[in-house]
Amino acid sequence: MSESDTGVAIEGENPEEITDIDPEEDSDVERAAREIPPGRPLRVDDLRMEFGGLTAVDGAGFAIEEGSLTGLIGPNGAGKSTTFDCITGVHRPTGGSVKLHNEEITGLQPYEIAARGLVRTFQITRELQEMTVLENMLLAPRGQQGESLWRAVLPGVRRSVQAQERELRERAWETLEFFEIDHLAEEYAGNLSGGQRKLLEMARALLTDPEVVLLDEPLAGVNPTLERKLLERIDELREQGYTFLLVEHDMDVIMENCERVIVMHQGRVLADDAPAAIRENEQVIDAYLGANV
Ligand SMILES: Nc1ncnc2c1ncn2[C@@H]1O[C@H](COP(=O)(O)OP(=O)(O)OP(=O)(O)O)[C@@H](O)[C@H]1O
Numbered sequence: 592m593s594e595s596d597t598g599v600a601i602e603g604e605n606p607e608e609i610t611d612i613d614p615e616e617d618s619d620v621e622r623a624a625r626e627i628p629p630g631r632p633l634r635v636d637d638l639r640m641e642f643g644g645l646t647a648v649d650g651a652g653f654a655i656e657e658g659s660l661t662g663l664i665g666p667n668g669a670g671k672s673t674t675f676d677c678i679t680g681v682h683r684p685t686g687g688s689v690k691l692h693n694e695e696i697t698g699l700q701p702y703e704i705a706a707r708g709l710v711r712t713f714q715i716t717r718e719l720q721e722m723t724v725l726e727n728m729l730l731a732p733r734g735q736q737g738e739s740l741w742r743a744v745l746p747g748v749r750r751s752v753q754a755q756e757r758e759l760r761e762r763a764w765e766t767l768e769f770f771e772i773d774h775l776a777e778e779y780a781g782n783l784s785g786g787q788r789k790l791l792e793m794a795r796a797l798l799t800d801p802e803v804v805l806l807d808e809p810l811a812g813v814n815p816t817l818e819r820k821l822l823e824r825i826d827e828l829r830e831q832g833y834t835f836l837l838v839e840h841d842m843d844v845i846m847e848n849c850e851r852v853i854v855m856h857q858g859r860v861l862a863d864d865a866p867a868a869i870r871e872n873e874q875v876i877d878a879y880l881g882a883n884v
């Protein structure tokens with residue numbers, strides 16, 4: 592099928608034009624069915640991502656419950672990271688829609704999406720490794736703060752910008768304390784252990800005070816003590832109302848910590864259920880779990 596057959600949006604179009612649903616043709620019932628149920632801050636519908644001839648995400652759809660820790664699992668190459676990239680604006684999806692609290696965010700820039708309260712963790716790049724932990728925090732993407740910087744030119748509100756900077760520093764320290772890496776504030780990020788670096792990646796993401804956090808293998812290379820610490824922190828944050836979507840290959844971590852598990856296979860959602868049901872799902876066992884439990 593060509594792109595025009597599928598209604599798939601092409602590069603450069605407006606976010607509203609990406610969905611292939613024509614509101615004119617929908618009945619009230621159909622429209623109501625598409626409304627995000629209360630408590631589902633993130634909804635993905637018929638998401639597609641094509642790289643040349645390769646379809647990495649092939650019509651994936653799911654909705655995430657507020658305050659939940661939902662697992663996203665599946666074999667290598669299933670499209671999990673690409674789905675995260677499409678949700679957070681790293682890639683512009685070739686089709687489908689992503690909604691945050693019923694607001695279309697498909698195709699927006701990552702900083703615009705972060706400003707609306709949805710972030711993913713990013714690996715600390717080589718440049719950031721040459722900076723201290725505190726500098727990494729102060730350089731973290733800041734949601735709306737950049738937009739209000741113009742106010743610095745107005746003398747009357749200059750103080751409020753300074754106050755914002757002070758708040759940012761305070762929040763950076765608080766977040767480092769929360770993850771128990773404040774004693775490493777002056778250490779170069781490149782000198783951290785793999786596990787400490789993962790804590791810093793998460794601390795940076797949380798600095799923007801997001802609502803929904805996407806974690807792509809946050810426990811890879813993390814020792815058991817730090818792994819427990821990270822999972823405890825996620826639990827505390829959930830109690831405060833944060834929502835997490837977690838990609839992880841360790842099935843024990845997924846089954847013990849997630850109340851719901853979405854299984855991706857070849858770019859599609861194969862199953863979306865409670866952990867116990869996922870464990871017994873024949874299709875999931877064949878596609879993935881057979882080799883992983
Ligand atoms: N930027 C890209 N350009 C071309 N192909 C890509 C790109 N990113 C991902 N792919 C391809 O898309 C498919 C899905 O990859 P993706 O990284 O999303 O899988 P994954 O589920 O995260 O796998 P893993 O568990 O190994 O991390 C793979 O075939 C991958 O090679």
Ligand SMILES: [Mg+2]
Binds near residue numbers: 671672673
């Ligand atoms: Mg991946």
